[in-house]
Amino acid sequence: MERMELPPRPKLFDFHGVSMTNYFTDNWNNVQNFQARPDDILIATYPKAGTTWVSYILDQLYYDQSSPVCLLDRVPFLELHIPLIPSGIEMLDKLTTTPRLIKTHLPVQFLPKSFWEQKCRVVYVARNAKDNAVSYFHFDRMNMAQPEPGDWNNFLQRFMDGKMVFGSWYDHVTGWWEKKQTNSNIHYMFYEDMIEDTGREMDRLCSFLGLSSSTEDKDRVRERSQFDNMKKNNMVNYSTDFVMDFKISPFMRKGKVGDWKNHFTVAQSEQFDDDYKRKMKNTHLQFRTTI
């Protein structure tokens, strides 16, 4: 497919205290005024935490689709507003399925208020900071709609400083975690748990959503959503996305826990861990960096 012309890579800027790019703030009023419906299901994540995996599982559990429709069309990305393609809001307006499955990377304080008013259910997926940072680095290398990542060392420092699109990982995961403590409509799950036992995590998801899928259905969904199967599936692997250059790195890259060990030097890991302890000292939220 011929590559469409994109403007140069966007720049990060401070947006109400969170680093963002214009691709996620240009449609701000429409996003903030978005009218959620009570049965909408929101999949909220920090980028690269397992959004696509959980979106695909939910799409299959609800719709068992075998029709060739891209996941991004089936699970629109609320705040996305990139030239040449329909915005997330436009795609949501066209969506005819119920419940609507909606993707967002917004930190908790930016979520449009109608989601809270309508008491929508939210599935939040979190991933350990080290693997999340590595995945984000490779994503920014290959995605021309993201800021230049620079080299790994600089990128890691920026990650620790929270100078990433959608802001600080630390604030994102703890912000949603705190919200979950007083809101039973939020199901908080971990990428590492999904890798360890996808079936168990799918059962927990079904129970949260009140879905009574049969064992056969769940087995089929689990099989289709395995990394190697999703990597081959052009409807979910982003191979048709014009802003991504798979020659640099594929979207479905490794799908592992612990790949950070192939990227962090011992010194980087120690510095990261010290900084992590300081930043996370006021939360009970715990992550696993190996399983």
Ligand SMILES: Nc1ncnc2c1ncn2[C@@H]1O[C@H](COP(=O)(O)OS(=O)(=O)O)[C@@H](OP(=O)(O)O)[C@H]1O
């Ligand atoms: N089925 C399955 N199993 C295991 N891992 C999976 C799966 N699907 C996606 N992935 C991995 O998730 C990472 C992409 O995260 P997101 O989908 O959140 O990215 S995005 O924010 O929507 O761009 C990215 O992680 P890395 O491989 O570490 O880069 C994907 O490979």
